[in-house]
Amino acid sequence: MKTPLYGLILGGGLGIFDGLSALVSAPEVAPQIVSIVIGSTAKGLITGVLIGVFARKVRSFPLGLAFGLAVGLVLAYGVCLLNTSAGQKPYYWQIMLPGAILGLIVGYATQRHETMTG
Amino acid sequence: MMRLSDAMVEHLRGLTDWPDLTGTRYEIRNIIGRGGMGTVYVGLDHALDREVAIKVLSVEDHARAERLGREARILARLEHPGLVPVHDYGVLGDGRPYYVMKYVRGARLDEYATTAAESHEKLRIFLRICETVAFAHAAGVIHRDLKPENVMIGAFGEVLVLDWGTARVLGDPETTTATVEGTPGYMAPEQLDGHANLCDARTDIYALGAVLTCLSSGEHPAIDAIAEVAAAEHPDDRYQSVQALAADVARHLAGEPVSVYRESFTERLARLASKHAVALALVGAYMVMRVLLIAWR
Numbered sequence: 001m002k003t004p005l006y007g008l009i010l011g012g013g014l015g016i017f018d019g020l021s022a023l024v025s026a027p028e029v030a031p032q033i034v035s036i037v038i039g040s041t042a043k044g045l046i047t048g049v050l051i052g053v054f055a056r057k058v059r060s061f062p063l064g065l066a067f068g069l070a071v072g073l074v075l076a077y078g079v080c081l082l083n084t085s086a087g088q089k090p091y092y093w094q095i096m097l098p099g100a101i102l103g104l105i106v107g108y109a110t111q112r113h114e115t116m117t118g
Numbered sequence: 119m120m121r122l123s124d125a126m127v128e129h130l131r132g133l134t135d136w137p138d139l140t141g142t143r144y145e146i147r148n149i150i151g152r153g154g155m156g157t158v159y160v161g162l163d164h165a166l167d168r169e170v171a172i173k174v175l176s177v178e179d180h181a182r183a184e185r186l187g188r189e190a191r192i193l194a195r196l197e198h199p200g201l202v203p204v205h206d207y208g209v210l211g212d213g214r215p216y217y218v219m220k221y222v223r224g225a226r227l228d229e230y231a232t233t234a235a236e237s238h239e240k241l242r243i244f245l246r247i248c249e250t251v252a253f254a255h256a257a258g259v260i261h262r263d264l265k266p267e268n269v270m271i272g273a274f275g276e277v278l279v280l281d282w283g284t285a286r287v288l289g290d291p292e293t294t295t296a297t298v299e300g301t302p303g304y305m306a307p308e309q310l311d312g313h314a315n316l317c318d319a320r321t322d323i324y325a326l327g328a329v330l331t332c333l334s335s336g337e338h339p340a341i342d343a344i345a346e347v348a349a350a351e352h353p354d355d356r357y358q359s360v361q362a363l364a365a366d367v368a369r370h371l372a373g374e375p376v377s378v379y380r381e382s383f384t385e386r387l388a389r390l391a392s393k394h395a396v397a398l399a400l401v402g403a404y405m406v407m408r409v410l411l412i413a414w415r
Contacts, residue, residue, distance in 0.1 A: 025411045061396075094411055101404045108396055 001117070004052035007110045011048020014102050015041040025094055043075050043099070048106050055110035064111035065104055072103020137174045137210050144172060144218060155182055155189075155283045160221055163205075170205060174216040183215050189283045190217035196257055200250025202270075202278050223273045228266035231333050240333045241341070241371055243269075246277035248326065248364035254279075255319045255360060258288040262317060264325035265304040266332050286317060304328045307351050320353040323363055327356070330367070340370050343379035 019040030022029050029036060047068075054067045076099025080090040136146050136159070143165040150158040150171060161172045175186050187207065194204045206218040225233075227247075231240065247269055251261060261268075261282060268281040284300060300309050306324035308316040327348025334341045344366050350356045357363040366376040373393030375381060381389065391398060 021408060025408060025415070093414075097407050097411070098404065101400065101407060105397070105400045105404065108400060112397075 003055045003110050003114045004049050006113045007048035007052025007106055008045055010109055011044040011106050012041055014105065015044020018098050018102060026091065039079060043079060047071050047075055047103055051106045052110045055114040059114055061111050064107045068103040068107020069100055072099045075099060137214065137216065142208060146172065153281065156186060169221045170218050171221040172216055172218050175214040178213045185283060186215050189285065192259055192282050192285050192287065196254055196259060198250055198253045200246060200277055200279055202280060222270050222278055224271045226267055227269035227271060230271045231266055237334055237337045238371060241367055243271065243277050244330055244333055245364050245367055247279060248360050250279045251322055251326065252360040260286045260288065260317060260319060261322050262286055262309065263300045264322055264329060265301050266329055308353065319359065320356050323356050323360060324349050326360065326363060340376045340379040344376060347378045
């Protein structure tokens, strides 16, 4: 499996899980859970494919982790800004912290995948 | 009258034994070491202005002279980064042959093994030894005296297998001597019994098992099992090729199970946890963060 596709699948899967976890960490958003999961999945897919492409180009665990962290943070910040512009609570911590760690996980996993298969 | 110490007497005796290289482009500088067959000196190659190692037969003896010449030819034939390149071969005025090779600066493996080098680093060096020995086997050459003292770790990490004086070329009856040659502790039973015709690649595999024990004994049960199988008494019970032995060591280094050791459930868990330590740490960080966010509400 090509690394960008691997990143896409992993990012998407983690995005679904991360979106659903909002039911536990912020139960008041339960009425909007479908749109949260769709948004989180889309964010995960974009994060995964970007980090996967990066892993194809740059084979380095430290750089892969740094890139994953950066992409995770930037996209999560974008979601917070969208919430703010829609007049909702931004949930900076609840969105950016998991986004950053998921970026790290995808960054590590794609580098490892590239090392083993590339 | 001044009394000379034993060390001084030994030094002076060594000087009188120095070979006379008059008429050659080489000049002896110092002794590196003495072996059963010859003495190795560090010398200067005047033509190229570089230091070289010069191996000279200790005493004039036709059979040994033949062997030294054979060693030089074997080394010259086996061109590999793990072997010391031979530059020249000649005969001294007193009839003793010598050959000139690259002078390698570094430490012998037996000295290196006692340092605080990490287990993984020692195993990587072991794999480099295996590569060289496998290369020699592919060329039909069996070393027959593999031991830590015959491996040099260069200053830049190069790993060189030395002393091919007892090597056997498969199919060459001249190298199939009936005398027992090698080093006890590293000699396979068939070699100890003087069955030179039974010595094959598996004889070296036995010695590699003993070298592995010397490098990493007791550090991990899987490595102990690999060494035990490599140094099995009967050749049929050993790894049948150096590549198979190296593959198991490489699998262990990669955090994978090895073919000759059945690990317990807890050992398997520990190996997987060690192999995926970063991934587990990241997933753990994610879970902790989730719990903290819930608690923070």
